[in-house]
Amino acid sequence: MPLPAQPLRQLGFLTIGLFDPADPGRGHESTLRLVELGEELGFDSAWVRHRHLQYGISSPVAVLAAASQRTERIELGTAVIPLGWENPLRLAEDLATVDLLSGGRLNPGVSVGRPGHYDRVASALYPHTAEAEDFGYDRVRRLLDFLRGEPATDFDGVEGIEVYSDRVQPVSPGLAGRLWYGGGSLRSARWAGEQGLSLLTSNVVRAEESEDFAEIQRSQIAAFRARHPEGGRARVSQGLVVIPTDSASAEQRAKYRDYVRGRTPRTAAPQGPARTVFAPDLIGTSTEIAEQLYSHAAFREVDEVVFALPFSFGHEDYVQILTDIATRLAPALGRQPTL
Template identity: 50%
Template sequence: MPAPGSAPTRLGFLTTGPFDPVDPATGLEEALRLVELGDALGLDTAWLRPDHLRHAISSPVAMLAAASQRARRIGLGTASIPVRAENPLRLAEDLATLDLLSGGRLRPGLSVGSPKRVAAVDRAVHPTTAEHEEPGRERLLRFRELLRGGRVPGADERPDGSDDEDDDDAITPTVQPTSPGLADRLAYGAATLRTAAWAGSHGFRLLASDVTERGSGGGSGFAADQRALIDAYRDALPDPAAAHVTLALVVVPTDGATAEQRARYRADAAARAERAARADQSEGPGAVSSMVRAPDLVGPSDELAAALLADPAVQAADELAIALPAGLPAGDLARILTDVAEHLGPALGWSPATS
């Protein structure tokens, strides 16, 4: 575990790849250019946050396959793939192929999905079998077992019932291709103490975000609640040396921004805060949501670094992923990413990767 008061040793960024539905190609291309920029700036990981049935990245495997051929060094992560919408065997084939094409740079993150959207996505993906589908975490464990070389169900059965091992129609007993070590890089996206402990007890890495379980840290606010989640994960790990925590927060340095950009940054942060407040109120009159969201941090890098270094959740993370606001234009996102690498990172004690 990182030492108290220390900063994460790795610095990355996260994007949802938002696009205009009238011209989605431009938005997807802009997301790929951000990955290329992050690679050139020496950032450690580019994380894509996929979702289904939204104006944003829905096919992270296709996007990262393209990115892997344009950015040659940076790690490539998903934060996170909603596993209930996936077939474990097909996903294992896709991710193993992608990992091999990228030279072992893939950092897959998976989760059950947003509780408010799981049922709707289930009905969309499995319109006639949704109620019979394998639960998300069981599906995730089966996926990992396939990545590790576990036998494919039915692989011992010959399609024509013969015993001919040279039969061209015979299927291999394991997923192909295989990518050694990929299964050990799987991370689970958790937002509650229970799911974080599950991730730890099953030996996954942890993805944590700017949303966590309210009050889990004793009522002292988001940072304490998120630190409690990370501690629950680490406490549950059978092998503490295998722990790895990536924490994604919206942090917007303003060092190189124009006055117009700074105004947009702050207006976007205010709009996000207003949406979060409305979401709380939707729970009912006087009700308080069971989840709490971290406020966006906007300002000069020296001020942001001081706040982050004092944050107990950041102190417990191995990697900080700067979540880029989806409501800003591409030029602003490139400016933010540059300021992250050139100003915020050094203020945190981070150094860019060179190879």
């Protein structure tokens, strides 16, 4: 097995936090238990995905607030919050509050763009301003300004017995420096670099210069670092779906392979008008997955990963996968468990 240029430095995982609409509390509790398990297994970070009008986590900041009170060390991230659904000022208040509650462990990841199925949700989301809303990068800039403590109003002082600040409160020092941007195109990668943000890459990219997923992702990482003030030291985290089967039962292996088999056809060619390219899910023993990662052009450019858990598995499946990642796959990638 070839050795990487440097060992894996940061090990994270991502969950969508699916739940049964008949019993949503149970699903949210499962997510919190996985975060606790991640800390016990020595993961450096746990991330939650954001889903609106679906049976997954719709309020990641609230979920991470709860997770912050049940963990002590593990970093907590969002991958990603689509800002088209958010008011940057209100989101800045929530993020800063949770960062303080966690002791400075929050890693907010955001993205921009029109909300999905906007024609169906616009009247509920922005009933009077749907056509005037700007879903571009300015929302990220506003969020950054608020997190950095830039003025949000021209008034501060005392009015009666009330004391007002001209800045978003609370302020959590250092939080703005931990903002990540989730990008899948060359334009977004370059922009994130110019803003000095960190870059979250996932298993979805846009075919622009190539149709090979690994090469597309490698090119985007290079474009990001070329524009970033820190150059090659700029933080990039890669998120792929990996399913180690080392300790899986025969029944679990069969289920996992059926899952991967059903998703593989979409990886054969760019999909839709946006020419979306999906990465193949990686399944097998930890040794086999490590070999595939070492041969992955983009993986060779990073030393941080946020491995994504499959969408539709059960809690015990996730326990097995996380345990194998931490105790078998991570060492195969040059990182020893920090239990």
